[in-house]
Amino acid sequence: MAVREICCLPEKILRQKAKKVPRVDASIKRLIVDMVETMQQAEGIGLAAPQVGVSLRIAVLQMPDEEPFTIINPKLVRRAGERLIMEGCLSVPGYQGEIKRSVSITVKGLNELGKEIRIKATGLMAQALEHEIDHLNGVLYIDRIEDEGNLYKIEPKKDNVEP
Numbered sequence: 001m002a003v004r005e006i007c008c009l010p011e012k013i014l015r016q017k018a019k020k021v022p023r024v025d026a027s028i029k030r031l032i033v034d035m036v037e038t039m040q041q042a043e044g045i046g047l048a049a050p051q052v053g054v055s056l057r058i059a060v061l062q063m064p065d066e067e068p069f070t071i072i073n074p075k076l077v078r079r080a081g082e083r084l085i086m087e088g089c090l091s092v093p094g095y096q097g098e099i100k101r102s103v104s105i106t107v108k109g110l111n112e113l114g115k116e117i118r119i120k121a122t123g124l125m126a127q128a129l130e131h132e133i134d135h136l137n138g139v140l141y142i143d144r145i146e147d148e149g150n151l152y153k154i155e156p157k158k159d160n161v162e163p
């Protein structure tokens with residue numbers, strides 16, 4: 001178990017489409033443990049495998065005051081509504097931006113045991129799931145900023161929750 005280094009822009013792996021996990025084996029489980037530790041140490045609410053240099057479709061998430069969870073090979077099967085929110089990313093330190101995210105979503109995938117799961121989410125969790133699925137497709141929140149004026153410089157590591 002280890003905290004891994006988080007890749008930041010302009011590292012190319014952040015722009016690659018990550019590969020599907022063929023089988024949830026011991027090495028994948030070890031990677032997930034490391035990802036959870038890395039996310040918690042960075043005080044993030046989500047982390048995608050490409051952010052620790054592994055181009056696989058895995059994300060870990062942890063909402064404030066809740067237990068962490070894992071989603072492998074996630075598929076967005078439903079999205080509804082639209083809202084403007086502020087978002088940041090551990091791989092884009094020092095910035096936040098205003099973008100549109102869905103109000104509610106449904107995601108299908110596998111958990112850390114390789115079991116099929118279906119997650120219905122709203123609010124911050126829907127935002128974080130969309131953010132992490134974007135990472136797996138090589139997309140960053142800054143790509144969703146419609147106007148340059150909606151990207152703000154911030155003090156890195158204040159009280160911001162960053163997926």
Ligand code: CO
Nearest residue numbers: 089090091163
């Ligand atoms: Co991010």
